[in-house]
Amino acid sequence: METTLGGSALEALKGGLKGDAYTPGDGGYDEARAAWNLNAHQHPALVVMAEGASDVLAAVRLARDEGLGVGVMATGHGVAAPCDGGVLINTSRMRGVRVDPDTSAARVGAGAKWADLVPEAATHGLAGLQGSTSHVGVVGYTMGGGFGWLGRKYGFAADSVKEADVVTAEGELVKANAHENADLFWGLKGGGGNFGIVTSLEFALYPVTHVFGGNLFYPVERAEEVLELYSRWAEDLPEEVTSAVAFLNVPPIPDVPEPLRGRSVITVRFCYTGEDLAEKGEELLGPWRGFGEPIMDTFGVMPYEAMDMISMDPVDPIGAYGHSEMLRELSRETRRTLVDLAGSGSDTPLLLLEMRQLGGALSRPPADLNPMGRSDAAYAMNGIGATFTPEMAQAVQAYLAHVAEAAKPHATGATYVNFVDLNGASPERVKAAYSADDWERLVELKGRRDPGNLFRYNRNIPPSSAEGADGAQSANPAT
Numbered sequence: 001m002e003t004t005l006g007g008s009a010l011e012a013l014k015g016g017l018k019g020d021a022y023t024p025g026d027g028g029y030d031e032a033r034a035a036w037n038l039n040a041h042q043h044p045a046l047v048v049m050a051e052g053a054s055d056v057l058a059a060v061r062l063a064r065d066e067g068l069g070v071g072v073m074a075t076g077h078g079v080a081a082p083c084d085g086g087v088l089i090n091t092s093r094m095r096g097v098r099v100d101p102d103t104s105a106a107r108v109g110a111g112a113k114w115a116d117l118v119p120e121a122a123t124h125g126l127a128g129l130q131g132s133t134s135h136v137g138v139v140g141y142t143m144g145g146g147f148g149w150l151g152r153k154y155g156f157a158a159d160s161v162k163e164a165d166v167v168t169a170e171g172e173l174v175k176a177n178a179h180e181n182a183d184l185f186w187g188l189k190g191g192g193g194n195f196g197i198v199t200s201l202e203f204a205l206y207p208v209t210h211v212f213g214g215n216l217f218y219p220v221e222r223a224e225e226v227l228e229l230y231s232r233w234a235e236d237l238p239e240e241v242t243s244a245v246a247f248l249n250v251p252p253i254p255d256v257p258e259p260l261r262g263r264s265v266i267t268v269r270f271c272y273t274g275e276d277l278a279e280k281g282e283e284l285l286g287p288w289r290g291f292g293e294p295i296m297d298t299f300g301v302m303p304y305e306a307m308d309m310i311s312m313d314p315v316d317p318i319g320a321y322g323h324s325e326m327l328r329e330l331s332r333e334t335r336r337t338l339v340d341l342a343g344s345g346s347d348t349p350l351l352l353l354e355m356r357q358l359g360g361a362l363s364r365p366p367a368d369l370n371p372m373g374r375s376d377a378a379y380a381m382n383g384i385g386a387t388f389t390p391e392m393a394q395a396v397q398a399y400l401a402h403v404a405e406a407a408k409p410h411a412t413g414a415t416y417v418n419f420v421d422l423n424g425a426s427p428e429r430v431k432a433a434y435s436a437d438d439w440e441r442l443v444e445l446k447g448r449r450d451p452g453n454l455f456r457y458n459r460n461i462p463p464s465s466a467e468g469a470d471g472a473q474s475a476n477p478a479t
C-alpha cells in the first residue's frame with residue numbers, strides 16, 4: 001500500500017529545509033530515490049535531499065511524528081532493504097571533506113565518496129582505508145566494517161573511526177566517541193547504520209602515497225593450476241600484502257583493454273604497501289614469473305589515487321545481485337568447487353567470483369565489534385552478476401543460489417555485513433555477520449537506542465523488544 005504524506009507538516013518541513021523534499025509525482029522524486037544499483041527500486045513516501053545535519057534532523061523528526069520508518073542513501077551501492085513507504089534521506093549533497101595533516105585524520109560529510117577524500121588526503125601524503133572502488137560512500141562502507149586493499153595491514157575502516165555526529169532515533173543530534181555516547185559509538189562501527197544517521201564522520205588516515213599492485217590475467221582454462229599455485233603462494237604473504245584471486249567474465253566493451261575484451265579469465269591480484277615497493281613487489285611476483293605468460297600483466301608501482309585499477313569495479317550504475325560466503329581455506333576440494341562454479345564450461349552468468357584473502361589485521365580479535373562474525377575464515381568469497389534484463393536477473397539469482405549451496409561445505413556460515421545485499425538481507429544473514437556475544441549486545445543496544453526500529457531499511461538488527469529478536473524467526477521489518 002502506498003503511503004502518502006501531505007498537509008501542514010510537510011509544508012513546514014519544506015519551508016525549513018536547506019535542501020529539497022519530494023513526494024511521489026514531484027519532478028525530482030525519481031532522481032532523488034534512484035540508487036547506483038538499478039535493481040534497488042525504492043518507493044519512499046518522501047525523499048529529503050539533505051544539505052546539512054539540520055535537514056537530517058528535520059526529516060527524522062517528521063518520520064517519527066508520522067509513524068514512518070527512515071532510510072538513508074549516499075550512493076545506493078548498498079541498498080539491502082528498499083525504503084518503501086518510509087522517509088528516505090538522500091545525503092549525496094553532503095560531500096564535504098576536511099583533512100587535518102597534524103592529527104592525520106579526516107572528517108567527511110554523510111554523502112562523501114572515497115573519491116572525494118582520496119585527492120585531499122594525498123596532498124598531505126595520507127590515505128584512508130577505501131575498498132575496491134572509490135565510488136562507494138565513506139560512511140555507509142565504514143558503518144558495515146569496510147575493508148579493501150590495505151585491509152590486512154590496517155584492518156577494517158570501522159576500527160579507524162574516532163568520532164561521529166549522529167541523528168538518533170529520538171530525533172537528537174549527538175556526538176559519539178569513546179567518551180561520549182560510547183555505547184552508540186561501539187554500535188556504529190560495524191552495526192550497519194542501525195543506530196542513527198551519521199551526519200559527519202572522523203577517522204584516522206595512514207601515511208600511504210604509493211602501492212605496488214595490479215593483476216595477472218590468465219585464461220580461465222588454467223583456473224585449476226592458478227588456484228593451486230595461488231593457495232600455496234598466498235599462505236606465506238606478509239600482512240603488507242592483501243591479495244585476491246578472481247574469475248571474471250569480462251564484458252565486450254571498449255573501456256576494457258583489448259586482450260581481455262569479452263574473455264573469461266582468472267586473475268591474481270594484490271596490493272603491497274611497505275618499503276622498496278618496486279623491488280619487493282617484483283620479488284612477490286617471483287613464483288608467478290615461472291608460471292607462464294599471462295594474457296596481461298598490469299603490476300607496477302602506482303599512486304594510491306589510482307588504486308581503483310586493481311579491482312576495476314564498474315563505475316556507472318548497473319543492476320546487480322551478489323552473494324557472499326566466508327571460506328575456511330582454499331583446499332583442493334574448495335578449489336575444485338570453485339572451478340566447477342566459474343571455470344571453463346561452467347556457463348556461469350556471473351561477472352565476478354572473487355576470493356579475497358583475509359588474515360593479518362582483519363583476523364586479529366578486534367577491540368571492537370567485528371563485522372565478520374569473528375569466524376576463522378581465510379577468504380571472503382563474493383559472487384556478482386550484472387542484470388540488464390529480467391531474464392538475466394532470474395538467471396543470476398538462480399546461479400547465486402547454486403553458488404551458495406555448492407559453497408556450503410567449504411564455508412564457515414558467517415557473513416560480512418557490507419556484502420549482505422539486496423539479494424538476501426534476511427535476518428538470518430545479518431545475524432550471521434556477528435558473533436553470538438556481539439549480536440546479543442547489538443540487539444540490546446537497538447532495543448535501547450531505537451526500540452521502534454525507526455532505522456529499518458538496512459541490514460537490519462531487530463530491537464530486543466521485537467518478536468523473534470534472536471533473528472531466527474522475525475520477518476525483515478522492511479519488507
Ligand SMILES: Cc1cc2nc3c(=O)[nH]c(=O)nc-3n(C[C@H](O)[C@H](O)[C@H](O)COP(=O)(O)OP(=O)(O)OC[C@H]3O[C@@H](n4cnc5c(N)ncnc54)[C@H](O)[C@@H]3O)c2cc1C
Pocket residue numbers: 072073074075076077078079080091110130131132133135136137138139140141142143144145146147148192193194196197198199313314418419457458459
Ligand atoms: C561495486 C561495489 C564495490 C564494493 N567494494 C567493497 C569493498 O571493497 N569493501 C567493502 O567492505 N565493501 C564493499 N562494497 C560494499 C559497500 O561498502 C556497502 O554496500 C556499503 O553499504 C555502501 O555504502 P554506500 O553509502 O555507498 O551505499 P548506500 O546504498 O548509499 O548506503 C548503504 C547503507 O549504508 C548505511 N548508511 C549510508 N549512509 C549512512 C549514514 N549517513 N548514516 C548511517 N548509515 C548510513 C545505511 O544502512 C544504508 O542502507 C562494495 C559494493 C559495491 C556495489
